[in-house]
Amino acid sequence: MNVLAVGAHPDDLELLCGGALALYSQNGHKIFMCHTLNGNLGHEKIPRDELRDIRRQEAINSAKIINAESMTIDIDDMDIHDTQETRLKMAEIIRKADPDVIITHSPDDYHTDHNITSGVVFNSSFASTLPQLKTETPCNKKITPIYYMDTVVGVNFQPEEYVDITDVIEIKKEMFSCHKSQVSWLKEHHKIDMIEFMYSFARFRGMQCGVKYAEGFKQLKVWGRIFPKRFLP
Ligand SMILES: [Zn+2]
Secondary structure, rough: EEEEEOOOOHHHHHHHHHHHHHHHHOOEEEEEEEEEEEOOOOOOOHHHHHHHHHHHHHHHHHHHHHOOOOEEEEEEOOOOOOOHHHHHHHHHHHHHHHOOOEEOOOOOOHHHHHHHHHHHHHHHHHHHHOOOOOOOOOOOOOOOOOEEEHHHHHOOOOOOEEOOOHHHHHHHHHHOOOOHHHHHHHHHHOOOOOOHHHHHHHHHHHHHHHOEEEEEEEEEOOOOOOOOOOOOO
């Protein structure tokens, strides 16, 4: 399968579905990791343009660990809107990845960048199949299932499917640790140890389904996107 995961900020995927992506990769699937925003507001001191470049490289480094292709539509933080222009940019990403399954944010997460990204992915996924909406790459032939990854630490999110990530938790940690600018900033200025945060969150979902570490998901259930099989690893 081709698996397309779309997060808002450059480090969202690692926290919310990095384990599942590592498992897809181990099972021989092709992974595309896209962040819609460039993360340029995610630091107190590093200037925006510099931070944008740093975070792009951090995302590339993380994707490399599981042989994933890193992609972005490079929108400034807090500036994503569900417009036709944004939808076409995302449609082009979806056409390039030609996914069999898409993973993105829940529309009920804590950050407007996450929630808008979720809506943009849903709308663009449909748009990517329409031949008269032109982008560089020709249109996709199929409507794909969409899975919502957990919200940050699971607030307002009851998973319907779980992925046992016990065997790949260290890979998830390694990927997440590539986002050095975030891990150090949050530790210094917000007193949050993001690595501990990641482990506790995965442990909590693991306890719910009887394994050491897990990630939780919900499938978007609308007509045309429901299939009688499991797409998660
Ligand atoms: Zn985020």
